[in-house]
Amino acid sequence: xxxxxxIGAGDFPKKEFPRYLVRCADRIIxxxxxxxxxxxxxxxxxxxxxxxxxxxxxxxxLPKTLQRCFADRIVxxxxxxxxxxxxxxxxxxxxxxxxxxxxxxxATGKREDHTVGNMSLLMExxxxxxxxxxxxxxxxxxxxxxxxxTIFAVTDSCSLPVGEGRRISVFSxxxxxxxxxxxxxxxTDDVVFDNWWKATLNRASEDIVSLELSHKSLVLISLD
Amino acid sequence: xxxxxxIGAGDFPKKEFPRYLVRCADRIIxxxxxxxxxxxxxxxxxxxxxxxxxxxxxxxxLPKTLQRCFADRIVxxxxxxxxxxxxxxxxxxxxxxxxxxxxxxxATGKREDHTVGNMSLLMExxxxxxxxxxxxxxxxxxxxxxxxxTIFAVTDSCSLPVGEGRRISVFSxxxxxxxxxxxxxxxTDDVVFDNWWKATLNRASEDIVSLELSHKSLVLISLD
Numbered sequence: 001x002x003x004x005x006x007i008g009a010g011d012f013p014k015k016e017f018p019r020y021l022v023r024c025a026d027r028i029i030x031x032x033x034x035x036x037x038x039x040x041x042x043x044x045x046x047x048x049x050x051x052x053x054x055x056x057x058x059x060x061x062l063p064k065t066l067q068r069c070f071a072d073r074i075v076x077x078x079x080x081x082x083x084x085x086x087x088x089x090x091x092x093x094x095x096x097x098x099x100x101x102x103x104x105x106x107a108t109g110k111r112e113d114h115t116v117g118n119m120s121l122l123m124e125x126x127x128x129x130x131x132x133x134x135x136x137x138x139x140x141x142x143x144x145x146x147x148x149x150t151i152f153a154v155t156d157s158c159s160l161p162v163g164e165g166r167r168i169s170v171f172s173x174x175x176x177x178x179x180x181x182x183x184x185x186x187x188t189d190d191v192v193f194d195n196w197w198k199a200t201l202n203r204a205s206e207d208i209v210s211l212e213l214s215h216k217s218l219v220l221i222s223l224d
Numbered sequence: 225x226x227x228x229x230x231i232g233a234g235d236f237p238k239k240e241f242p243r244y245l246v247r248c249a250d251r252i253i254x255x256x257x258x259x260x261x262x263x264x265x266x267x268x269x270x271x272x273x274x275x276x277x278x279x280x281x282x283x284x285x286l287p288k289t290l291q292r293c294f295a296d297r298i299v300x301x302x303x304x305x306x307x308x309x310x311x312x313x314x315x316x317x318x319x320x321x322x323x324x325x326x327x328x329x330x331a332t333g334k335r336e337d338h339t340v341g342n343m344s345l346l347m348e349x350x351x352x353x354x355x356x357x358x359x360x361x362x363x364x365x366x367x368x369x370x371x372x373x374t375i376f377a378v379t380d381s382c383s384l385p386v387g388e389g390r391r392i393s394v395f396s397x398x399x400x401x402x403x404x405x406x407x408x409x410x411x412t413d414d415v416v417f418d419n420w421w422k423a424t425l426n427r428a429s430e431d432i433v434s435l436e437l438s439h440k441s442l443v444l445i446s447l448d
Contacts, residue, residue, distance in 0.1 A: 083425060108336050111372040113393035113424050113446035115332075116340055120420035148335040169337035173419045175399045195397045195442065196344035196420075200337050201307060218419065222337040 002026040003101045004140070006088045007052070008118065009034040009061070011109025011147070012041055018145040019045055021103045027096055031084040032057025034106060035066060056091045057084035085118050086125075093129055099140040102131070107144050108151075119144065119151055120173065123218035126153040133221065134158055149224045157212045160221065162204045167224040169200035170211070178214040182206070226250035227325045228364070230312045231276070232342065233258040233285070235333025235371070236265055242369040243269055245327045251320055255308040256281025258330060259290060280315045281308035309342050310349075317353055323364040326355070331368050332375075343368065343375055344397065347442035350377040357445065358382055373448045381436045384445065386428045391448040393424035398441040407433040 005025040009032065013019060022028070022045055030038050030052045042050045056075040059067055067074055077087045085107060092102055104122075108115040122144060126132045131142045133152020143152040154160075162168060170179065172193040179199070181188040183206035188199045200222075213219065229249040233256065237243060246252070246269055254262050254276040266274045280299040283291055291298055301311045309331060316326055328346075332339040346368060350356045355366045357376020367376040378384075386392060394403065396417040403423070405412040407430035412423045424446075437443065 083421075108339075109333070111446075111448065112332050112339060112343060112370060112375060113373070113395075115336060116343065116395065116446075117393065117421040117424040119336060119340065123419060124421065146336060149337070151336060169341065171337075171340065173397070173399070173417075175397070193397075195347060197307075197341035197348065200341040222335075222340075224335065 001100045002096055002098050003103075004029065004092050004096055004099050005103045005105050006085070006092065006107075007031065007034045007038055007105050008085055008107035009037065009110075010106045010114065010118070012037050012106045013145070013147045015147045018103075018105050018147065021145055022105055025103075027054075027092070027099075028052045029088045029092060030055045031088045032059060033061035035062060035070065037106060054088075054091060054095075056088040058087075083117070083121075086121055089121075089125055093131075102140045102142045104142075104144040105146075108146050119220060119222075122151065122153040123173070123220055126155045126218060130155075134160075149222055151220065151222045154211070154219045154221060156216050158210070160209045160211070161207060162209050162223055164204055164207050166204045168202050168204055168209065169222040170202065171196055171199065171220040171222070172218060174217040176215075177217045177219070179219070180212040180214075181210065183209040225324045226320055226322050227327075228253065228316050228320055228323050229327045229329050230309070230316065230331075231255065231258045231262055231329050232309055232331035233261060233334075234330045234338065234342070236261050236330045237369070237371045239371045242327075242329050242371065245369055246329055249327075251278075251316070251323075252276045253312045253316060254279045255312045256283060257285035259286060259294065261330065278312075278315060278319075280312040282311075307341070307345075310345055313345075313349055317355075326364045326366045328366075328368040329370075332370050343444060343446075346375065346377040347397070347444055350379050350442060354379075358384075373446055375444065375446045378435070378443045378445060380440050382434070384433045384435070385431060386433050386447055388428055388431050390428045392426050392428055392433060393446040394426065394435070395420055395423070395444040395446070396442060400439075401441045401443070402438040403443070404436040404438075405434065406430070 004027045007030045035055045107118040179188045185203040185205045191199045228251045231254045259279045331342040403412045409427040415423045
């Protein structure tokens, strides 16, 4: 059983919850140049040095001096089909089979295309490894935690214990998907997912939000 | 002929280009609580007071005292089908028919679901009003300018004079769309747009990037 955080080069969070997750982590993986961010924040977070267990990426944005300095933990993966976040995720799945939680920290903010792309990769990981934001036998839960919320993928009908009043957005890249919902102020039953904003800015009207998908697909949930 | 900026309640940009666009604007519209941001930044930007021409929204997040203070320019639209950004856009389209440019400033950052939703609304405006990021007879160009880039919608085949080396991401919510491209390091010809990351993090290999769409659709371009 181990908890993993993967640090991206986006905005490193200022709030307590994501930083708490970092403090609780058994393994810390930095995506490429996020090592620089990490070296700046590790002492404020831990009160002492806490080097990452691995620095994964194509190393195109990490200065050579840092690469030499941390050569013992750098995992250089030069293929360009995946971005550094996905390389770090693959590394985690291959090297830490006992992982129970994987949290992406610093994966959003800064460039908007990175934010959108990185969020959508959570759905790709659900497709590739069957991992989602929900507990599942023998698989880690996977989410992205930022200063503004928690983002995770689901792939099938589910009940989410979000708490009444919680703000929730539902996304899907699948044009043919229909989602019947319970516990939302604006039910998603008639939503056609042909643009990203179609089921955003909703609110839980009950403690538990239930989503019933017309077929197994890719869905992204964002909670405030 | 007039230039319009619509100020959102996301991260107000620090960089010169978006602030320059604000300084050049003939009309300034604030989305609801973005008025608070505006009151903080207007003097640093203009060197003097420059009140917005309109403050548009459902006023659910603007303090009553500010609502009273600026009652002469508040446009209260209570319907909940559109968010404040779309209400401000509709106001601009209805009240400023001479608009030649509309720039969204502060529409991204903070909550990630807002960022994703607001970006995708550019495609909705292209559908509703035929406005895009490209010049078109009798219609304003519309884009979102942030500290990290420029985002705009296109709806048909086009040539984009982006400049060789420019980083570019292409998104579409349309699963059936195919885009043949020229001038990109990684051509999009074989991309199936069934997840958001599918044509992101590309780069222009020529000064002009040409996109040939299989059919008129909704496409979002992000340039760094």
